[in-house]
Amino acid sequence: MSSFCNRNRKIEEAELEKRLLEEYRKEVANCDEHGLSTQHIGDEWMRRKIREICGYHVSDRWIKQFRKRNHIRYFSGRRHFVAEPPRPREQPVAIRERRAAPTQPRRGEYSEIDSRVAEEIRRRHVAGERLTNPWILDFARKLAGEIYPEDVGVAEFFDMNWLYRFKRRYCVDLKPQNTVLPPPPAPPSNLPKPIPLYFDYYLYTQMMLNNILQTPCQNST
Numbered sequence: 001m002s003s004f005c006n007r008n009r010k011i012e013e014a015e016l017e018k019r020l021l022e023e024y025r026k027e028v029a030n031c032d033e034h035g036l037s038t039q040h041i042g043d044e045w046m047r048r049k050i051r052e053i054c055g056y057h058v059s060d061r062w063i064k065q066f067r068k069r070n071h072i073r074y075f076s077g078r079r080h081f082v083a084e085p086p087r088p089r090e091q092p093v094a095i096r097e098r099r100a101a102p103t104q105p106r107r108g109e110y111s112e113i114d115s116r117v118a119e120e121i122r123r124r125h126v127a128g129e130r131l132t133n134p135w136i137l138d139f140a141r142k143l144a145g146e147i148y149p150e151d152v153g154v155a156e157f158f159d160m161n162w163l164y165r166f167k168r169r170y171c172v173d174l175k176p177q178n179t180v181l182p183p184p185p186a187p188p189s190n191l192p193k194p195i196p197l198y199f200d201y202y203l204y205t206q207m208m209l210n211n212i213l214q215t216p217c218q219n220s221t
Contacts, residue, residue: 016054021070023049028075041075110157113143118170125176132174137163 027041046063050056066072117140124131140162141155148154166172 016050017066017070019053020046020049020066023053024070024072110144110148110154113140113147113158114166114170116143117166118172121170121172128176130175133160133163136166136172140166 024041027045043060043063046066047057050058117136120139121131121136137158137160140158144151144154144158
């Protein structure tokens with residue numbers, strides 16, 4: 001009978017087989033109804049248990065003979081088993097309804113506020129007033145509190161997302177677009193008219209000569 005040595009420790013082969021077989025049966029006893037053990041039982045599991053028992057490495061041939069003598073069967077561990085993904089727990093109806101209660105109202109629910117904000121913006125643009133995004137938000141929230149005083153969270157709806165949709169829907173610009181500039185002052189009538197660039201110089205001299213001939217002469221006294 002051979003023996004396995006590890007420095008100061010010595011163990012007989014029969015004792016090694018006995019203890020290894022006990023470890024194997026103990027692990028197999030933990031298998032579930034699918035034949036899955038808590039870990040994968042194979043050659044690597046055998047080597048690890050042998051090192052724990054005697055601290056020695058054995059050959060593949062020894063493990064093969066040990067399996068044959070003791071009718072050892074390998075098992076796949078649970079970590080190799082692909083389980084069905086867990087299904088989400090069904091929530092009570094009250095919880096689903098509370099979580100589904102949005103701060104986003106249905107489309108057109110606050111259309112009155114939108115139209116009144118757009119009307120106020122047009123009125124201020126006509127007066128030449130330049131507006132800002134914070135002012136539009138504050139004005140919309142103020143209107144919402146006046147029109148829907150019973151709705152506690154109505155002001156939260158009028159945020160930057162609402163402002164983006166509102167400005168796109170109503171084509172809102174912060175600067176007034178309909179401001180008409182006054183016309184420039186007319187030049188004095190007694191100034192000579194500028195010479196058009198397309199006038200011929202000969203025609204211009206003839207015109208000046210005719211003006212001189214038509215002017216009556218005044219005799220000096």
